[in-house]
Amino acid sequence: MNKRMLIFLQGIIGLLVILQLSDVGIGKAQAQSNDKLLGVVVMVNGNTIKLKGYCIYVKDGKEVRKDLEKDNAWGWNFRGDYIKEVKMQKVSGDASYKLFVMEGQDSESGQPVFESESISSTEPIIYKKR
Numbered sequence: 001m002n003k004r005m006l007i008f009l010q011g012i013i014g015l016l017v018i019l020q021l022s023d024v025g026i027g028k029a030q031a032q033s034n035d036k037l038l039g040v041v042v043m044v045n046g047n048t049i050k051l052k053g054y055c056i057y058v059k060d061g062k063e064v065r066k067d068l069e070k071d072n073a074w075g076w077n078f079r080g081d082y083i084k085e086v087k088m089q090k091v092s093g094d095a096s097y098k099l100f101v102m103e104g105q106d107s108e109s110g111q112p113v114f115e116s117e118s119i120s121s122t123e124p125i126i127y128k129k130r
Contacts, residue, residue: 035059038083039102040068041075045118046095053088053124057081082129083113089124096120101127 040055052069059080068076068088088099101114114127 034081035079036081036103037077038080039075039077039100040083040086040088041100041102042088043098043100044074044095045097046093046120049093049095049097050091051088051097052091053086055083056085057083083127084129086114086127087124090119090122099125099127 038057042051048071050069050071053067055066055068055076055078057064057066057078057080059078061081063084064078064080066076066078068086082103083101086099086101088097090097096118097120098118099114099116100112103113113129116125116127119125
């Protein structure tokens with residue numbers, strides 16, 4: 001297995017762990033709602049990177065904006081109806097990265113609704129739900 005695939009699998013496994021942990025403590029009534037587990041995953045190929053961006057997702061018909069900023073980032077998760085928009089941009093570092101947007105009813109059914117090409121420049125990657 002090549003290094004790139006291993007990093008990707010580590011990111012997906014990490015997201016699944018976070019999504020599982022986010023279910024702990026959720027009441028039964030809330031867990032039975034129509035909310036989906038939503039995730040933004042970054043696969044980094046290289047040594048160092050700093051990313052900055054945002055995610056707009058819809059929950060109960062209302063838009064929620066979350067700023068995303070991390071060094072050597074790999075993922076964030078939310079509960080809601082769907083992800084409306086994501087923008088991610090490299091601020092510094094020498095690594096390339098790919099952006100994945102995930103939606104699913106539970107931790108096991110999270111499906112990528114978007115997968116970007118690998119990018120090493122500071123041009124932003126933008127996802128908008130159609």
